[in-house]
Amino acid sequence: MTIKEIEEILAIFHASGVHEMEVQRGENRLRLRRGPTEREWMESAVPATPSAPAAPTSPPPAKPAAPDPNETLVKSPIVGTYYDCPKPEAPPFVKVGDRVEAGQVLCIIESMKLMNEIEAEISGVVAAKLVENGRPVEYGEALFAIRR
Amino acid sequence: MPFDIDSARARLPGRRIEWYSSVGSTMLEAARMAREGCASGTLVGAEQQTAGMGRHGRAWHSEPGAGLYVSFVLRPTMDASRLPLLMLAMGLAAREAIVKTTGLSTDLRWPNDVLINGKKCAGILAQMDGGGTVIAGIGINVSHIAFAPELADTATSLKLEGARASREDLLVTLAPSVDEFMARAAAQPSVVLDLFTHASSYVLDRRVSVDQDGGFLSGVTCGLDASGFLRLRQDSGLEVTILAGGVRPV
Numbered sequence: 001m002t003i004k005e006i007e008e009i010l011a012i013f014h015a016s017g018v019h020e021m022e023v024q025r026g027e028n029r030l031r032l033r034r035g036p037t038e039r040e041w042m043e044s045a046v047p048a049t050p051s052a053p054a055a056p057t058s059p060p061p062a063k064p065a066a067p068d069p070n071e072t073l074v075k076s077p078i079v080g081t082y083y084d085c086p087k088p089e090a091p092p093f094v095k096v097g098d099r100v101e102a103g104q105v106l107c108i109i110e111s112m113k114l115m116n117e118i119e120a121e122i123s124g125v126v127a128a129k130l131v132e133n134g135r136p137v138e139y140g141e142a143l144f145a146i147r148r
Numbered sequence: 149m150p151f152d153i154d155s156a157r158a159r160l161p162g163r164r165i166e167w168y169s170s171v172g173s174t175m176l177e178a179a180r181m182a183r184e185g186c187a188s189g190t191l192v193g194a195e196q197q198t199a200g201m202g203r204h205g206r207a208w209h210s211e212p213g214a215g216l217y218v219s220f221v222l223r224p225t226m227d228a229s230r231l232p233l234l235m236l237a238m239g240l241a242a243r244e245a246i247v248k249t250t251g252l253s254t255d256l257r258w259p260n261d262v263l264i265n266g267k268k269c270a271g272i273l274a275q276m277d278g279g280g281t282v283i284a285g286i287g288i289n290v291s292h293i294a295f296a297p298e299l300a301d302t303a304t305s306l307k308l309e310g311a312r313a314s315r316e317d318l319l320v321t322l323a324p325s326v327d328e329f330m331a332r333a334a335a336q337p338s339v340v341l342d343l344f345t346h347a348s349s350y351v352l353d354r355r356v357s358v359d360q361d362g363g364f365l366s367g368v369t370c371g372l373d374a375s376g377f378l379r380l381r382q383d384s385g386l387e388v389t390i391l392a393g394g395v396r397p398v
Contacts, residue, residue, distance in 0.1 A: 077228050079375065081361075081392040087205020103278070110392040112235040112259035112376065113203055119278040134361035136391050139229060 072122055073130075074144040076137045080111030084133045092133075094144075098126045106144055109137060124148045150213070151195060152316050159320045160191075168194040170212075173201050175275060178219035178283045188223035189327060193319070201285065203273055203394070208287055209299060216288040216315045220326055223281050226334035231282070233337050233376045235259045235274060236344045237329035238284050242270045243347060244329075245322035246288065250311035256348035258369075258378045258395050262288075266397075267304035286322065290315055341372050350395060351378070358393045365390075366398060 076082075084092040084107050094106050100120045109116040128145040131137055153167040164186060171177055171194040178192040194217050200208035210217050224234060239260025246254055246262060246269070255263040262270035270288040277283075289305035290313055306313045333340050345351045350369060357366045358380065367382040378390040 078231060079229075079377075079391060080232075083204065090205070110204070111232045112392060113272060114231060114235050114274045114276060114282070115204075116276045117278065 068145075068147070071127055071145045071147045072124070073142040074106060074118060074120065074146060076109050076118065076139060076141045076143055078109055078111050078114075078116055079139050080109040080114075080116065080137060082131045082133065082135055082137045082143065083108040083110060084129065084131075094126050094129075096126050096129055100124065100126060100146065107131075118143060120144075120146055122146055122148060151193070156316050156319050159316075160323050163323060164190045166190075166192045168192075170194065170196045170198060172199040173197055173285075174217055174219040175201050175273070175283055175285045178221050178285075179275065179277070182221045182277070182281045182283060186221055188221060189323070190221040191218055191319075191323060192221075193218040200287065201273060202271070208271065208273075208285075209296065209303075210287065211292055214292045214305070215290050216286070216318050216322070218287075218319065218322070219283050219285040220323075221281065222284055222326075222330060224330060224334065228280075229375065230333060230337055231276070232259075233333045233340055234282065234284075234330060235272070236372075236376045237333040237340050238272045238274065238286065238326065240340065240343055240347065241322065241325035241329040242272060242286050242288065244325045245318055246270065246306065246313075248321050249317050250306055250309075250313045252306065252309055252311050254347075255350075256344060257350045258348060258372075258390075259376070264304055264306075264309045267302055269304050269306060269309070284326070286326075288318060288322075290318065337374075337376075341374075341376060344376070345372060350397075355398045356380070356395050357398050358390050358395050360390075360393050365393075 094100055100106065101123045102120055104120045105117045106120055107118050109118060124146040126144060127147040130142050130144060137143065151167065153165065157165055166177065166181065174192045174194050174197060181190055181192065196212035197210035197217050200210035200217065202208040224231065236259055239256050239262065243254050243256055243262050246252060252264055257263055260272045261268050270286065272284065272286050274282050274284040289303065291307045292305035293307060295303045350356065352369060352371055354369045356369060357364045365380060365382060365388065367380045370379045370381045370387065373379060373389060378395065379387055380390055381387050
């Protein structure tokens with residue numbers, strides 16, 4: 001994983017407002033997590049605006065890198081709770097590094113017992129999972145990065 | 149007595165109804181028909197579901213012939229931001245069908261469980277695909293005379309509550325109610341919010357716990373927001389918005 005790639009990942013992490021993110025490319029794996037506080041957990045049930053990012057595990061870039069043109073972000077069409085597996089204890093729909101086809105289900109967003117199956121819009125490889133299982137997501141929030 | 153599908157079809161003209169003696173899940177059958185392009189309002193029902201679906205992988209208990217187990221294919225035209233309201237509307241539709249058919253007093257537990265004397269007699273689950281088609285599954289306990297021990301304290305049926313209701317009458321009342329409340333959710337969202345608030349003892353000043361991400365939030369309910377999400381004031385004074393999760397009385 002190059003410094004430029006790490007900068008790109010940090011840019012996605014900062015822009016998304018997500019709590020935790022894990023990216024694997026080849027043998028390199030990068031895990032980023034914002035420092036949780038009790039208040040942050042208390043507010044997690046609220047469709048919250050992105051909180052100020054905590055210190056990342058790598059130095060931040062001098063300026064945000066441009067989005068990778070080969071990557072497409074899959075965004076949530078609805079406010080709800082993110083589930084990365086069909087039921088508790090089940091394996092996730094997809095893992096970082098998996099090959100996915102257009103139309104393949106990537107996750108479920110639950111909004112008042114309305115289960116939204118979020119599908120890949122393009123075929124490619126899951127470059128990043130941007131949301132932690134069980135956390136609330138906003139309308140338009142980035143859920144996955146898919147690399148063509 | 150087997151469900152009289154011919155009678156139901158005759159009383160619901162213009163609506164496609166597929167009926168099975170036994171099926172894995174009406175949800176999966178309805179989803180298959182939706183992919184094949186069936187019209188909005190198409191209905192799939194079964195005497196028995198061998199793999200009835202509840203929320204997030206839970207099973208829905210489907211005793212053969214004792215309940216109304218149906219799934220509607222809905223193609224809502226409303227903006228995605230209003231779709232959660234559709235779930236409140238489905239609860240109102242199920243409640244209306246039960247009240248009109250039996251005259252029983254009901255309660256609604258957010259977002260759409262129908263309760264009688266504090267016990268659940270109808271449950272709703274919906275799935276939306278990438279094209280915006282919603283499959284709304286509605287299960288109503290009609291003539292159960294007992295439930296498994298793990299459900300006995302929380303589930304009831306119309307019969308256990310003293311009502312003799314025919315499943316055909318329930319369906320014939322339910323189908324137009326689903327159409328009506330879906331239209332209201334699109335055109336009159338504030339009306340749906342008001343109707344739900346008045347019909348439910350869970351929306352205001354109710355002490356509840358809500359399961360969230362492996363834990364529980366406790367507090368007192370303080371209304372619905374504009375999207376229909378439940379507001380909860382925790383004991384710390386912090387107000388949170390509940391997007392999903394099982395709400396239970398404390």
